[in-house]
Amino acid sequence: MAGFINRYAVWIGLGVWLLLAVMTLLGPYLIPHDPLAVDMGKRLQTADATHWLGTDHFGRDVLARLVAGAKITLGLTLVAISAALLIGVPLGLLSGYVGGVVDAAVMRVVDALVAFPDFIIAISIAGILGPDVTHVVIAIVLVKWIGYARVVRGTVMTEKGKAYVLAARVAGTPGVKTIFRHLLPQALPEVLVLAALDMGKIILMISALSYLGLGAQPPMPEWGAMLNDAKMMFQTHPVLMIYPGVAIFLVVLGCNLLGDGLRDRLDARGEW
Amino acid sequence: MSKNHPALRLGQWTVMISMLFMLLAGCAAQSSGPQASDGQGFGQSSGAGESAEETGAGAKSLTLLFNFAASSLDPASDKKFISIRAGVTETLVKLDEKLGLQPWLATKWEQTDAKTWVFTIRDQVTFHDGSKLDAAAVKASLERGIAQSKSLAAALKVESIQADGQTLIVQTKEPNPVFPSELVYPFAAVINVKAQAAVSDAPVGTGPFAVKAFTPDAEVQLKRYDGYWNGAAKLAEATFKFNSDANARLLALQSEEADIVYHLPYESLSVVQSQPSVKVESVSSLRNHFLIYNMQQPHLQDLRVRQAVDALIDRNSIVQNIMQGHATVAVGPFHPQFSFHPQSEGAVYDPAKAKGLLAMAGWTADSGATGKLTKGGQPLTLKLVTYQGRPELPLIAQLIQAEAAKAGIGIEIQMVENPDEYLAEKTDWDLALYSSLTAPRGDAGYFLNSAYMPEGALTYGKANLPELTRLIEQLNITVDLAKRDELARQAVEVIQTQLPQSFIVHPNMGIGVNQRVINWKPGLEEYYLLTNTMDVK
Numbered sequence: 001m002a003g004f005i006n007r008y009a010v011w012i013g014l015g016v017w018l019l020l021a022v023m024t025l026l027g028p029y030l031i032p033h034d035p036l037a038v039d040m041g042k043r044l045q046t047a048d049a050t051h052w053l054g055t056d057h058f059g060r061d062v063l064a065r066l067v068a069g070a071k072i073t074l075g076l077t078l079v080a081i082s083a084a085l086l087i088g089v090p091l092g093l094l095s096g097y098v099g100g101v102v103d104a105a106v107m108r109v110v111d112a113l114v115a116f117p118d119f120i121i122a123i124s125i126a127g128i129l130g131p132d133v134t135h136v137v138i139a140i141v142l143v144k145w146i147g148y149a150r151v152v153r154g155t156v157m158t159e160k161g162k163a164y165v166l167a168a169r170v171a172g173t174p175g176v177k178t179i180f181r182h183l184l185p186q187a188l189p190e191v192l193v194l195a196a197l198d199m200g201k202i203i204l205m206i207s208a209l210s211y212l213g214l215g216a217q218p219p220m221p222e223w224g225a226m227l228n229d230a231k232m233m234f235q236t237h238p239v240l241m242i243y244p245g246v247a248i249f250l251v252v253l254g255c256n257l258l259g260d261g262l263r264d265r266l267d268a269r270g271e272w
Numbered sequence: 273m274s275k276n277h278p279a280l281r282l283g284q285w286t287v288m289i290s291m292l293f294m295l296l297a298g299c300a301a302q303s304s305g306p307q308a309s310d311g312q313g314f315g316q317s318s319g320a321g322e323s324a325e326e327t328g329a330g331a332k333s334l335t336l337l338f339n340f341a342a343s344s345l346d347p348a349s350d351k352k353f354i355s356i357r358a359g360v361t362e363t364l365v366k367l368d369e370k371l372g373l374q375p376w377l378a379t380k381w382e383q384t385d386a387k388t389w390v391f392t393i394r395d396q397v398t399f400h401d402g403s404k405l406d407a408a409a410v411k412a413s414l415e416r417g418i419a420q421s422k423s424l425a426a427a428l429k430v431e432s433i434q435a436d437g438q439t440l441i442v443q444t445k446e447p448n449p450v451f452p453s454e455l456v457y458p459f460a461a462v463i464n465v466k467a468q469a470a471v472s473d474a475p476v477g478t479g480p481f482a483v484k485a486f487t488p489d490a491e492v493q494l495k496r497y498d499g500y501w502n503g504a505a506k507l508a509e510a511t512f513k514f515n516s517d518a519n520a521r522l523l524a525l526q527s528e529e530a531d532i533v534y535h536l537p538y539e540s541l542s543v544v545q546s547q548p549s550v551k552v553e554s555v556s557s558l559r560n561h562f563l564i565y566n567m568q569q570p571h572l573q574d575l576r577v578r579q580a581v582d583a584l585i586d587r588n589s590i591v592q593n594i595m596q597g598h599a600t601v602a603v604g605p606f607h608p609q610f611s612f613h614p615q616s617e618g619a620v621y622d623p624a625k626a627k628g629l630l631a632m633a634g635w636t637a638d639s640g641a642t643g644k645l646t647k648g649g650q651p652l653t654l655k656l657v658t659y660q661g662r663p664e665l666p667l668i669a670q671l672i673q674a675e676a677a678k679a680g681i682g683i684e685i686q687m688v689e690n691p692d693e694y695l696a697e698k699t700d701w702d703l704a705l706y707s708s709l710t711a712p713r714g715d716a717g718y719f720l721n722s723a724y725m726p727e728g729a730l731t732y733g734k735a736n737l738p739e740l741t742r743l744i745e746q747l748n749i750t751v752d753l754a755k756r757d758e759l760a761r762q763a764v765e766v767i768q769t770q771l772p773q774s775f776i777v778h779p780n781m782g783i784g785v786n787q788r789v790i791n792w793k794p795g796l797e798e799y800y801l802l803t804n805t806m807d808v809k
Contacts, residue, residue, distance in 0.1 A: 038674030040586075040593045057539070057593075058670060131687050213660055218670045218685050231519060232539045232663060 010261030013196075016254025020070050027067035035060060035068035035221045044237055056226075056240055057233060058219075065221035066247055072222050073251070076133060077202045080140045081195055088145035089191060092152025093179050097160060107153070110146050118143045122205060126214040133206075133222070136215040140205055144198060148191055155187040189266040197259035200252040207248050223248050332808050333509040334789065336801060337521050337530035341489040341514035344472040348420035353458035358492050358512040359505070359802035361461035361477030364391060364410065365452050367797045371558075371609070371714035373452055377405065377462055377478060378440075383751075386447040387431070391440040397501040399464040400482040407435035413462045423729070424459040449751035456713045458799060480505040480804035490514060494802070506791075506807040518663055525550060525784040531808070532789060532801075536782040537663055538596045544784050553783040554598045555794050558711055560605055561668065563774040564695070564704040564733040571652065572702060576633040578771040580626040581654075581703070582619050584675040589621075590777055594667045598780035604764040605710040605719050607778050609796075612716045612760035616768060626679050637680055645680035653682035654702035659691045662707050668776065669705050695732035704732060707779075712797065716760035720744045724763075724772070735772030 033051070039059035047054045053062040095106040113121065125139035159165060160183065168178050207224030209215040211231075216222030218229070223244040230240035342352040347361050355361040364378035375381075378391040397405040411433045418425045428451065431443040444451060454460070467476035474483040478501065481494035491513040496505045513530065515521050518537045525533040526547060536544060536552070545552050563585070565572045572578060587601045600608065603618040635645040635652050645652040656673070658665045666687065673683040683703070688694040695704055708730060710719040722728035724740050740763055747759040767773070783794045792806040 036674070036677075038671065040589045040671070043593055057667070058674070127689075213687055217687060218666055219673065232537045234519065235522075235543045236539055 008261075009257040010265065013254045013256070013258025013261055016250060017258065020074060020251065020254075023067050024071045024074065027064075027070070031061065031064045031067060033061035033064040035064040036219050037061075038219075044233075053243055054239065056229065057237075060219075060221075062240070062243055065226060066223070066243060069221040069223045069226060069244065070247070070251075072133075072216065072220065073203055073206060073248075076137055076206055076222075077199055080137045080144065080202050080206070081199060083137070083141040084144035084198075085148055085191070085195060087141065088148025089152050089184075089187070091145070092149040092187070093156055093183060095149065096153040096156025097175065097179055097183065103153070106149065110149055113143070113146050114150075118201075119205065119208070122209065123212070123214065126209050131214045131217060133210075133216050133220070136206055136209045139209070140202055144202065147194060147198065151190055151194055152187045155190060156183050159183055159186045193259055193263040193266060196255060196262050200255035200259070203248065203252055203255065207244075331508040332506065333511070334507055334532070334806070334808055335511045335513060335530045336532040337513045337515055337524050337534065338801070339514075339516060339518070339521065339535040341516060343488040345475050345483065345486055345492065346420070346472045347461035347463060347475060347477075348417040348424065348459055349472075353799060354492060354512065355463075355475050355477060356458040356461050356479075356799055357801040358483075358494055358510075359479040359481040359800070359804070360483055360492075360494065361458075361463055361475055362479050363455055363458065363461050364393075365455045367456055367714055367795075367799065369795060371711075371796060373456070373714070377410070378455075381452055383451075386751075387444045389442045389444070389451050391442070393438045393440055394501065395438055397478050398499050399467070399478055400476045400497050401464060401467055402499065403464060403466070405462070405478055407438055407440040409464060409466075410440055410462055411435040412465045414460065416463075416465050417459055417461075421459045424457060427454040427457055428460070447749055447751070449749070449756070450713075450715050450717055453713045453715045456799075481510060481802060484509070500804055503804055505804040510802055512802065516661075522784075525786070528786060531786040532792070533784040534781065534801075536784050538594070538598055538782060541596060541598065541782050549787050551785050551787060553785055553794050554780045555783070555796060556600055556607065556609070557779055557781045557798065558607055558709050558796055559707055560602050560607075560710045560778055561662070561665065561705070561707045561776045562602070562605070563672070563776060564706055565735075565772060565774075566699070566702050566704070567733050567735045567772060568699060569702050571647075572654075574633050575771065576629040577635075577652075578774075580629040580633070580679070581672075581676070581681070582771055582774040583622045583626040583629070584679055584681075585619070585672055585774055585776060586621040586675060587619065587776055590668055590671060594664055594671065595777060595779060598782055599777040600780075602775040602778050604768050605723075605773075605775055606716060606760075606764065607711065610711060610714070610716070612757040612764070614761045614764045614768070616765065619774070623675065623679055630679065630681075635680075643680050644682065651682060652680065653684065655684050655686060655700065656703040656705060657686050657688055657691065657694060657701045658705035659688055661691075662779075664779065665705050665707065672705075706732070709798075716756070716763070717744075717747060720747065720760065720763055724767075733772050735770070737766060737770050737772065740766045740770070 037060060042055050042059035043057050045051055045055045051061050051063070056062055056065070091106055095103045122139040122143050125142055126136050129135035129138065165178060165182055168182055206215060207227065210222045210224030211228045213228060216225040218225070226244040227241055233240055338357070340352045342350050342354040344350050345355045347355045356363065362377050364376060366374050366376040368374045377394050377397060379394050381389060381391040383389055393405060393407050393410055399405060414433060418428060418430055429445045429448045431445045434441040462478060463471060464476040469476065473486050480497055480500045482497045484493040484495045486492045491511055494510045494512060496508050498504050515524070518535065521533045522536055522540050524530040525536065525544065528549065541552050541554065544550055565578050567573060591597060591599045591601055601618055603616065604614060606613050630645055635647050637643050638646045656669055658669045660666060669685050673685060676683045691704065691706060695701065712718060721744060723730040724735065724737065725744055743759055743763045743766065747756060747763065750756050750759060781794060781798070785792070788809040790807050790809060792803065
């Protein structure tokens with residue numbers, strides 16, 4: 001079983017993502033319910049032919065909300081990760097290649113941020129900015145760029161002393177070109193693996209912040225916010241917590257499998 | 273760092289899956305818990321019972337879990353009123369079950385002229401340190417309270433206090449017809465100002481319980497004061513704990529860790545009722561959940577827009593579906609139990625009427641299919657501010673949001689941590705869903721003055737209604753009770769026609785009580801929680 005998972009990790013991960021993409025794109029056509037339509041007469045219904053997963057405490061279709069939530073969660077995650085990459089990778093390249101004062105300045109900031117647990121920084125940033133999804137994304141980006149900057153800087157530091165880089169420099173290649181043509185491609189695989197693994201963590205972080213009430217605001221059907229909504233009915237209607245919980249679990253699992261699989265494939269130094 | 277061994281990864285999976293099983297097992301164990309203790313007869317083996325045994329043979333104790341935390345016990349500054357709620361301190365005058373005034377530390381009082389009140393202080397009352405309560409002690413305590421608390425100073429309007437034996441003579445700066453009822457205010461609780469201990473940690477009062485230990489924001493441990501004037505408490509010890517998380521409070525009740533739990537989530541009341549060792553007391557409260565209109569916003573200055581939003585509030589659905597029936601529909605700010613509650617009909621949920629009003633106000637549906645209302649190209653979008661502290665408020669907000677969307681009004685909900693700060697400082701909000709005690713001392717003056725007079729503490733909507741201000745000014749100098757009721761009724765009529773707020777529901781307090789607690793009933797006033805008569809089986 002472990003071997004199977006290892007071998008097909010990438011495909012399973014991609015499969016989960018594909019499923020989500022299909023759900024996000026086709027969901028609204030397949031599910032004839034508005035995720036925001038309140039109908040108090042139909043609140044807390046159990047699953048039936050019309051409402052496949054039942055309704056929540058406002059009579060809203062749970063499946064429609066899960067599907068709408070997929071779009072929000074995935075969209076936010078992609079935005080957060082892209083922004084973190086756009087900040088972290090250039091800073092890492094610059095820091096590693098230029099060295100000296102620039103490196104010292106960037107790395108001291110990184111060291112300072114690394115000294116605190118991610119989640120605590122994210123909570124305080126989101127707390128200071130006030131409850132809103134955009135603020136959550138900002139908080140996550142501010143926490144997550146550090147990892148990329150460090151990884152890229154490390155690779156650049158090792159690579160820049162190697163013969164091919166020296167050769168390029170001796171041949172008169174401009175610094176910018178050296179960075180993008182020679183150093184970036186070396187750093188990229190590791191960054192992508194890290195990004196794929198982070199995706200799961202970011203989804204968890206968005207959900208956790210929304211669960212704490214700092215992220216998505218009602219009636220936005222974000223999964224973490226749905227968990228928060230359902231918290232009150234934890235004892236009377238536990239399924240309302242189980243559905244978004246399982247959704248988060250599956251997506252994070254998919255992200256981690258994808259990340260693990262990518263790492264195995266892209267990393268030539270591996271022993272298997 | 274960049275790579276894990278596959279075996280290690282498999283290990284991680286095993287750990288994750290086994291944790292999942294442990295979690296499930298934990299749930300199963302929990303659900304069997306209450307049944308096990310039922311067999312032993314109402315949880316005699318519960319945590320509370322054990323702690324009673326620890327404190328000595330036959331020593332009765334009880335744990336009360338409250339929803340707000342206090343960082344100080346000083347009666348003059350603690351807005352959670354813990355010292356009075358925990359039975360440590362007492363006031364000169366108290367409220368009875370029907371919210372009428374009753375003598376407490378004062379046995380009687382009379383008004384000798386417009387500005388003079390004479391109180392007779394109860395004889396044979398002693399503080400926890402054994403010193404006698406006399407008029408001089410009351411004077412010292414009141415003067416300290418007035419110096420410490422602006423709101424107490426504003427409520428009492430004291431010019432001077434004279435003490436002579438057990439007679440206390442108070443001169444007020446201006447006629448204050450509600451002076452005795454203002455003394456019910458927990459800020460006016462009497463403490464021994466000469467006591468050695470810090471007032472914030474261990475106020476020395478006259479109540480049935482003395483403070484044994486206080487952990488700020490966590491709990492107060494209390495022990496019986498044997499010299500209590502009204503008969504020593506039946507309980508030897510009590511613990512007054514704080515927890516602001518509704519689910520944690522619920523679990524503490526179900527696990528019988530706490531005997532009395534305040535403010536259970538409404539959704540959970542049916543579950544609690546099914547547990548035989550516990551009963552639910554659902555009592556109507558003097559609180560009102562209401563929607564404040566920000567009268568500084570141009571589109572809300574139009575009465576028709578406010579009326580339209582009011583007509584979109586489905587109060588019956590809120591009572592039934594959100595409050596699970598544990599609430600009363602509000603007609604104006606005051607509870608129907610009061611004599612100054614007006615006879616007028618309540619607001620009616622009527623989306624068609626709302627649409628008509630909005631059309632008259634010039635808001636028309638845009639040409640697109642969205643049905644959004646616009647005026648001069650501007651959409652009607654309102655920002656509604658509310659908070660999580662009362663879990664039903666965000667739900668009511670969402671219901672209003674959904675109804676408004678059907679009528680073409682966009683509502684954005686924003687949760688804030690500290691609503692009082694936000695509403696006072698920011699001007700960008702349109703609607704605020706808020707909750708307040710409207711007649712905590714059985715008198716309409718408190719809410720009318722704080723919500724509608726310029727210097728009030730709850731004037732967030734900045735309503736300027738001269739007619740209402742005049743009525744309140746008149747109320748403030750009227751002594752005759754029937755006339756006061758009439759003025760308050762007129763004030764409510766003005767409020768109901770001008771709609772500076774939409775009053776929605778009077779929520780019930782859902783209080784969970786373990787069956788072993790006897791001789792205890794929660795009061796409407798939410799002031800006197802621990803008493804000398806309460807007992808445990």
